[in-house]
Amino acid sequence: MRYDVSLLLFFTMGLISIAECSVARDSTQIITETKSNALVFRVGEDRKLYQSYLGGKLANREEYQKIGRRRNQVYIPAGTDNLFEPAIRLVHNDGNPSLELEYADATSNRNGDIISTSIRLKDPRYPVEVLLHIEGYYNEDVFRYWTEIRHQEKKPIPLSNFASCMLHFDAPHYWLTQFHGDWASEMKMKESELTSGIKIIDSKLGTRTQMYQTPVFFLSLNKPATENSGELIAGTLEWTGNFQFAFEVDELNSLRVIAGMNPYASEYWLKPGENFVTPAFTFAYSNAGKGNASRKIHDWARNFGVLDGTKPRMTLLNNWEATFFDFDEQKLSQLFSFASELGTDLFLLDDGWFGNKYPRDNDRQGLGDWQENITKLPHGLGHLVKDAGSKGVKFGIWLEPEMVNPKSELYKKHPDWILKVPNREEHYYRNQLVLDLVNPEVQDFIYDLVDGLLTKYPGIAYIKWDCNRMMTNTYSPYLKNKQTHVYIEYVRSLYKVFDRIRAKYPHLPMMLCSGGGGRTDYGALKYFTEFWPSDNTDGLERVYMQWGYSYFFPSLALSSHVTSWGKQSLKFRTDVAMMGRLGYDIDVSHLSSADIRFSQEAIKNYKRLSSIIWQGDLYRLVSPYEENRAVLMYVSKDKSQSVVFSYNLNTRYAETFNKVALEGLDPRKNYKVEEINLLPDAKSAYPDNGKTYSGDYLMKNGLELSLNSALTSAVFEITEI
Structure with a gap:
């Protein structure tokens, strides 16, 4: 057997099974091991359970017995x-x-x-x-x-x-x-x-x-x-x-x-x-x-x-920054064409597509009334799904199922479905309130919304699930005299809804969003393919945000979009977004022909290299918290390929940087260094571009990866030859 990670109970007289166990003089140990680490508990003479060790795995398991008798009761x-x-x-x-x-x-x-x-x-x-x-x-x-x-x-x-x-x-x-x-x-x-x-x-x-x-x-x-x-x-x-x-x-x-x-x-x-x-x-x-x-x-x-964490992700174009709430079928059809022209896989229709008595023309009304707005979409969502498909683009949609505007039919029909304190003024955040998800009827309502859309329009290929406010003035009409249960039962109820959705639609891609990064946890991510780190898509600020998220979340889980936020070049913003799950939320009609050519090539590069970015090992080489730049790289598991991202974060002046030693490569292999994501007709300014070095050289001597110009970026493909 390659290894033994079974639970073992050691007595001073030898090894016995759990079934034979009776506590004996300060000697019973419970050991859980992984490839290189161990967590060890010990039963004391007082029959209480103590943590005796957490650290690197010992080669001889019996030596855990020699670790000092610490009085750290486990629970x-x-x-x-x-x-x-x-x-x-x-x-x-x-x-x-x-x-x-x-x-x-x-x-x-x-x-x-x-x-x-x-x-x-x-x-x-x-x-x-x-x-x-x-x-x-x-x-x-x-x-x-x-x-x-x-x-x-x-x-x-x-x-x-x-x-x-x-x-x-x-x-x-x-x-x-x-x-x-x-x-x-x-x-x-x-x-x-x-x-x-x-x-x-x-x-x-x-x-x-x-x-x-x-x-x-x-x-x-x-x-x-x-x-x-x-x-x-x-x-x-x-x-x-x-x-x-x-x-x-x-x-x-x-x-x-x-x-x-x-x-x-x-x-x-x-x-x-x-x-x-x-x-x-x-x-x-x-x-x-x-x-x-x-x-x-x-x-x-x-x-x-993460849901389907070993499977590919789609690139997308979102309409939000191009239209906000102001769109119709003609505008959306043009955006489908833009998505196809760029080479993205999916178009995502964001907020504003629903509500008739209270049309969702702004964030003050309509939330909770999930019928297509007949003025904006007279032919319904089915027409949009078909139109997008005819242009070779899949169709996705934005939902915020847990929330309601007071100015909505749902609010007037079901005031008992809303979390709000009795005998107090309602407190609004983003002009909305939270539904009482603890109530099984509300759970059914939310599930039926999602299931109804996907049943009626099976071509819907993606959902962005938003949640734009926190709980305040919280009181559940359903729980009555058990109000101290509401925070816990709300989440459990949310998971019940997700369980039902995933039972019927196990692999539908879904983005977890909450007014930006308000939900970034593995409790929810087992139901979602990715999350939205922040509404702030400024390329410079996203470097720091995505750096922080990268410590705990793999890149394929971070939705990273190219938008009009920030004063950096389109190349800089694109290079930053390519560190995660690439998407676009930009008015493509405002891009020049050169910008479109660059974006098309960037998407091709991303799709070609995405398996390395998504599934490779991440090495953070230079921290933006320590220098005025950030450098990181993804290395394929077999060490045959790598993608390096480098950002000069100076906003005003030039600065000369030292070489950067790479990590994670095979020192015995030879690698070709090539800058990619260049602007149309541009040539690389990096002295190592096109050259071949051993992995040993790259990890000891390093490369020049940063120009001295402010707010510049570069992406390098490192390939075994």
């Missing part, structure tokens, strides 16, 4: 002797607010390269159990960790803390890299040292929950990790709602990391026999820097985290 409850933030807190039927968790048993199974371990903890005095679920993805070197809480008391019990995961670390110093922002300024990266006390990254926004904080982080141990050195974990939560990461350093300098749903306003009354399942916390450990951890997350995401 610490509230109410007994715990002095810090707990993983779980509840109150029993008799009013007792304490919980003790002792090890009961563990089971394990293996499905291909995935080892799944379930550990049952139980209270010795009350019928309460917590199941810890850990998955180790062997080839991807990634762990997933979530919990399941259940009880058999006579009445419901309130849960006020319910973490997915608690991890423990012991190091002299800890450095946290977080990602934050706002509309049009998403994914700003900030690194700081953790000191005594607690640091919380969270969201309380419900929908569009990641507007300010993105549920991803790096935690570096000992010193700040670089791209290629340092010990760290990269973590993210698979949840499309309120989340919380808590980092607590005690006076002994031990660190607890607690990840899960945000308990804010979410006390959950758990019924007897009901299972409360938390979302998975997914993380990768690395002792070779952020780039190594990032590539692990990318491999996992393509295989397990």
Whole structure:
């Protein structure tokens, strides 16, 4: 057997199976291993479960026994002797607010390269159990960790803390890299040292929950990790709602990391026999820097985290910046021709196509009334699908199914379908309110909308699913006296709708959008082929945003469009968009013939090289946070091809840059260097263009990849010969 990742329980007297297990003197170990890492738990003499190790895999498994007896209880409850933030807190039927968790048993199974371990903890005095679920993805070197809480008391019990995961670390110093922002300024990266006390990254926004904080982080141990050195974990939560990461350093300098749903306003009354399942916390450990951890997350995401992550994506043309709400069939037909002329695969019709009594001519009305507007589209969507197809272009459509304008037929017909606090003024954001998705009738309404469109117009080949506001003044008419359930049940209900859609339309490409980057998580991405990182498509600012997203999401999941935002050249904006899933949202009629020729050639280059960009290993070579430029490269898995992107980020003046050493190539192979994406009739200004070098030379000596002119960019194809 190539490797053994089965769950093993070691006793001092030898190896025994789980079925034979009974706890013995501080010696039972539960080991989950991946290709190069291990997570090890130990059952103590007090029958409690402790984390004894997280790090590089040991060659001799028995040596995990020699690791010191750390008192890091795996899932610490509230109410007994715990002095810090707990993983779980509840109150029993008799009013007792304490919980003790002792090890009961563990089971394990293996499905291909995935080892799944379930550990049952139980209270010795009350019928309460917590199941810890850990998955180790062997080839991807990634762990997933979530919990399941259940009880058999006579009445419901309130849960006020319910973490997915608690991890423990012991190091002299800890450095946290977080990602934050706002509309049009998403994914700003900030690194700081953790000191005594607690640091919380969270969201309380419900929908569009990641507007300010993105549920991803790096935690570096000992010193700040670089791209290629340092010990760290990269973590993210698979949840499309309120989340919380808590980092607590005690006076002994031990660190607890607690990840899960945000308990804010979410006390959950758990019924007897009901299972409360938390979302998975997914993380990768690395002792070779952020780039190594990032590539692990990318491999996992393509295989397990993103819908159809190993399959191709379509290029598209969106009408939004060309028309906004002002369009008709004639304008759209012309845009279909433009999409065909450019060479894109798909045309996406954005907001404004629906509503009759309250026509969607602006964002103040019509949302929720999902019938074609007969003034703009007298022949309906079917005509558009057919017209686009006649020009060799597929047709996609924008939806915002979770929302409603007060000025709509839906609002007047179903006031009980809306989240709003009674006896208070309605609070609007973008002139709209959130539907009460917890209500099964609303779930049916949204599913029927999507299913109805796809059934009536089977030629629809793509959906952009938007969500343009967060929850405020939140009250669910359906939940009545269980309002503390609304934030959790809303997301669960959203997943129910997605499950139904995917059961019938398993591979329909869909973009996850939320007023920009308000939803960028793997809880939703398993239903979507890609997400919209930001409404800000300024090429210069997108370099920083896409750099941040690239740490945790593979390029094929990032929708990156060429638009009119920004003062950079069309080439610069195109080169930036080619780092992700390429699209266009631009008025093509305003492009010159030279611009169209350039764009056509760029799309051909992108399609030819997209498998490397989407499926290759990403190496970030020069960070825009460290120099006035950014350089990165994608390398095919067999190291035969690479695509290098280089950007001069100076906006005013010239600057001379050093050579850049490439990474990820085979030192024994020879590679030809060729600049692509040149403007029509232009010649490369780079001295290495057209030359051949060994991989060893390219990774040690490097190339000149940056001109000294401000706001310039270059794309290089590196090919084995």
